[in-house]
Amino acid sequence: MNNMTSPKSVLNTSQLSVYYGSFLALKNVDMAIQANEVTALIGPSGCGKSTLLRCFNRMNDLIPDAVVEGKVLFNGKDLYGSEINPTEIRSRIGMVFQKPNPFPKSIFDNVAFGLKVNGYTGKMDEAVEWALRQAALWDEVSDRLKKSALTLSGGQQQRLCIARAIAVQPEVILMDEPASALDPIATLAIEELIRELKQLYTIVIVTHNMQQAARVADKTAFLMVDDARGGYLVEYDATSKIFTNPSDSRTEAYITGRFS
Amino acid sequence: MKIRESFPERAENPISGTIVKYLFFLCVLISLLTTAGILYSLLSQAIGFFFEVPLIDFLTGTRWAPILKPQAYGVLPLVCGTLLVAAIAAVVALPVGLATAIFLSEYAPDKIRRILKPLLEILAGVPTVVYGYFALTFVTPQLQKLVPDMLVFNALSAGLVMGIMIIPMVSSLSEDAMLAVPRSLRYAAYALGSTRLEVSLKVVVPAALSGIIASFIIAVSRAIGETMLVTLAAGATPRMTFNVFDSIQTMTAYIVQLSLGEAPHGSLEYNTIFAVGLLLFVMTLIMNVIGHLVVRRWREVY
Numbered sequence: 001m002n003n004m005t006s007p008k009s010v011l012n013t014s015q016l017s018v019y020y021g022s023f024l025a026l027k028n029v030d031m032a033i034q035a036n037e038v039t040a041l042i043g044p045s046g047c048g049k050s051t052l053l054r055c056f057n058r059m060n061d062l063i064p065d066a067v068v069e070g071k072v073l074f075n076g077k078d079l080y081g082s083e084i085n086p087t088e089i090r091s092r093i094g095m096v097f098q099k100p101n102p103f104p105k106s107i108f109d110n111v112a113f114g115l116k117v118n119g120y121t122g123k124m125d126e127a128v129e130w131a132l133r134q135a136a137l138w139d140e141v142s143d144r145l146k147k148s149a150l151t152l153s154g155g156q157q158q159r160l161c162i163a164r165a166i167a168v169q170p171e172v173i174l175m176d177e178p179a180s181a182l183d184p185i186a187t188l189a190i191e192e193l194i195r196e197l198k199q200l201y202t203i204v205i206v207t208h209n210m211q212q213a214a215r216v217a218d219k220t221a222f223l224m225v226d227d228a229r230g231g232y233l234v235e236y237d238a239t240s241k242i243f244t245n246p247s248d249s250r251t252e253a254y255i256t257g258r259f260s
Numbered sequence: 261m262k263i264r265e266s267f268p269e270r271a272e273n274p275i276s277g278t279i280v281k282y283l284f285f286l287c288v289l290i291s292l293l294t295t296a297g298i299l300y301s302l303l304s305q306a307i308g309f310f311f312e313v314p315l316i317d318f319l320t321g322t323r324w325a326p327i328l329k330p331q332a333y334g335v336l337p338l339v340c341g342t343l344l345v346a347a348i349a350a351v352v353a354l355p356v357g358l359a360t361a362i363f364l365s366e367y368a369p370d371k372i373r374r375i376l377k378p379l380l381e382i383l384a385g386v387p388t389v390v391y392g393y394f395a396l397t398f399v400t401p402q403l404q405k406l407v408p409d410m411l412v413f414n415a416l417s418a419g420l421v422m423g424i425m426i427i428p429m430v431s432s433l434s435e436d437a438m439l440a441v442p443r444s445l446r447y448a449a450y451a452l453g454s455t456r457l458e459v460s461l462k463v464v465v466p467a468a469l470s471g472i473i474a475s476f477i478i479a480v481s482r483a484i485g486e487t488m489l490v491t492l493a494a495g496a497t498p499r500m501t502f503n504v505f506d507s508i509q510t511m512t513a514y515i516v517q518l519s520l521g522e523a524p525h526g527s528l529e530y531n532t533i534f535a536v537g538l539l540l541f542v543m544t545l546i547m548n549v550i551g552h553l554v555v556r557r558w559r560e561v562y
């Protein structure tokens with residue numbers, strides 16, 4: 001938590017709080033996300049994991065009564081500064097959602113969508129193929145790019161959503177429980193993919209599944225919630241440390257399943 | 261607690277079950293039979309007409325003068341008038357209605373939406389005769405300031421006001437279709453760096469396209485069938501023209517004119533209204549079939 005000034009940190013929050021109307025959902029979070037690492041956010045339902053994730057690409061702006069207080073720095077620049085264009089930020093910090101949400105368009109058009117809205121001038125075919133290969137989906141769909149994305153299985157749809165996010169080559173990919181709607185085999189495919197992708201991207205993943213955090217994440221943040229103070233960050237450290245030797249007794253209680 | 265034991269016997273009474281089923285079916289029959297009845301009355305009386313005026317002459321003739329001698333029964337001037345007014349109305353209502361729907365569903369905060377929607381419904385509820393007088397006594401004089409030799413009765417005023425009249429139909433049906441598009445698709449597009457306009461035009465509108473096209477078709481069918489407004493404001497001069505400043509006559513306005521006149525029942529003049537009515541029926545039917553085909557072709561299922 002003291003690496004705020006480390007040159008490698010891509011996202012830094014300080015005293016970050018989020019309100020929905022008058023409801024305090026997240027309070028005073030300080031954390032730094034390191035480049036080319038996978039950072040997992042774990043904690044019980046309602047502790048503000050998704051809320052925190054949405055602060056990183058300004059998706060909370062789309063929720064009418066959400067108010068973000070405190071600071072988020074992206075590569076050292078104030079993400080909520082007046083000169084920042086949230087639309088542009090979202091093409092540099094991509095997001096994958098809990099439930100696969102491909103557009104009701106062809107597989108090709110799904111991947112090309114972000115390229116088009118960002119005004120990509122290169123060869124569309126090549127970029128789409130590149131993204132689908134990166135998402136380990138190319139071999140399964142190369143012969144049916146014009147088919148509707150909705151003909152794919154759930155796991156394939158989620159990898160398509162990852163391909164769609166990768167296509168615009170963001171620096172950071174935010175994933176909100178990306179495998180929670182998938183069967184175990186599809187889940188393993190996604191985890192494998194995440195390990196591959198961290199070579200090129202910085203990944204922040206929310207997960208409900210502690211084994212998953214242990215399998216994919218370099219760093220893990222544990223959040224909790226109680227009625228009096230909303231969601232807050234309890235402990236943030238190397239994943240191995242969190243899972244074998246946490247410094248906070250509440251973290252230990254959570255990972256050993258003594259409460260959820 | 262013995263809950264299950266205090267349930268009464270629930271064997272379905274076979275007789276009442278059957279009665280209910282037929283009662284529902286009877287309700288379905290009412291509209292089916294009415295449609296069949298309309299078709300029968302149109303057909304049976306139009307047939308007499310077509311014995312005397314060949315169908316081909318009716319459909320291709322360019323002069324419509326069923327009362328004045330020498331008589332002519334070419335329906336094209338009426339069709340032309342109808343389509344001219346409907347086209348003007350469509351040019352106004354489709355873009356404005358769709359833009360209204362996009363504003364309501366994608367841009368307006370809840371508060372504004374709650375004020376605007378009832379206002380639009382009021383617009384939809386205004387009697388058509390009021391729109392007719394509005395076209396005749398307000399819009400036409402205003403337009404005449406710009407185009408001095410425009411006639412008092414003209415296609416343009418009627419078409420413009422008809423367009424305004426059907427905007428709520430386009431906007432409210434399109435908005436329903438757009439609100440039904442899952443939020444998750446909008447979030448997906450925003451998360452890729454789309455602007456609100458891109459989300460609206462590239463995700464929401466395509467996903468709602470079948471509903472939007474259906475709204476267009478219902479609105480244009482309404483414009484083709486609308487009677488009072490055009491009777492009051494568009495004139496009673498069957499004319500093959502695309503000049504929007506001219507007085508014209510639509511099919512519906514002709515039917516009103518003749519029904520109010522003195523043509524004796526059963527006469528050839530009188531039967532023209534069934535021939536024209538039948539054609540109107542077929543035109544709206546074709547519109548609907550085209551609509552269904554277009555919707556099936558373009559639909560994005562989500």
Ligand SMILES: Nc1ncnc2c1ncn2[C@@H]1O[C@H](COP(=O)(O)OP(=O)(O)O)[C@@H](O)[C@H]1O
Nearest residue numbers: 020025044045046047048049050051052063231
């Ligand atoms: N759009 C919203 N409006 C109001 N309250 C919300 C909204 N989204 C989340 N919340 C509330 O904020 C708290 C944190 O939610 P969330 O970030 O989704 O938690 P998590 O992802 O950890 O389950 C919860 O109490 C939730 O009910």
Ligand SMILES: [Mg+2]
Nearest residue numbers: 049050051176
């Ligand atoms: Mg969540």
